[in-house]
Amino acid sequence: MSVSEKQAQLIEDLSFIEDRQERLAAVVDRARRRPVFSADLKTEANRVNGCISQVWVTGELGDGVLHFQFDADSPLVKGLVALLVDLYEGGTPADIVATEPVLFEQLGLSRDLTPTRQNGLTAVRAHIKAIAQRHT
Template sequence: MTVAQRQQSVVEAYALIENKQERLGAIVDTARTLPPFSESERIAEHLVPGCTSRVWLRAELRDDTCHFTTDCDSPMVKGLVHLICECCEGLPPAEVARAEISVIEALGLWRDLSGTRQNGLRAVAQRIRQHAVAFAAA
């Protein structure tokens, strides 16, 4: 599976919810079920610079595939970051490194976000790609 295929799957799942606000609410509700990082995981190494909300992203390579976990101090941002990670989860580093991650735009939510939130989500996508590039080179 590619990142584009994974994004399409996520979009199809959430597109069943026609109202954008309800769709965003469902994304936030999903994020609330995710386990938070422990204090020992909330370290500078995992903090994504460029985000207004504090976003922590942990990446690891297992069985030649990328795996991401995330936490955030904003439920909405946590949900959006989780969607981005979900599109890259379990895929080979080379696939993630070259991917255009556009799931938030495809869901029709991008335009409704503030410029600072957009910049933060771009920073998360960039950090994911940086991890993937490093994993591919290893």
């Protein structure tokens, strides 16, 4: 499945929740079920610059696609980053670079985020894109 197809699927799945606040709560809840991020990966090289919260994202290429791990020190930020990681997980580097995330806007989540959180998501997207560009 391409990143664009995955994005459409995520939007469809989360649009089923009509209330925006409940939708945001579901996004946060998804992150709670993620694998534990190893403490030794919390390095400066993996830290996302531009986030007020502490966010770390790593990516490794395997079989031509990227696999990501992440963590954040805020439950809300962790949920939002999880949504981005879910979008790009298993994508080819070229597909990841080419596909911008529109799901936050289409799901109405952007309206409920402060400008600093929106800037942080932009920084996470840039970090993921940089990881993908290193593998193109």
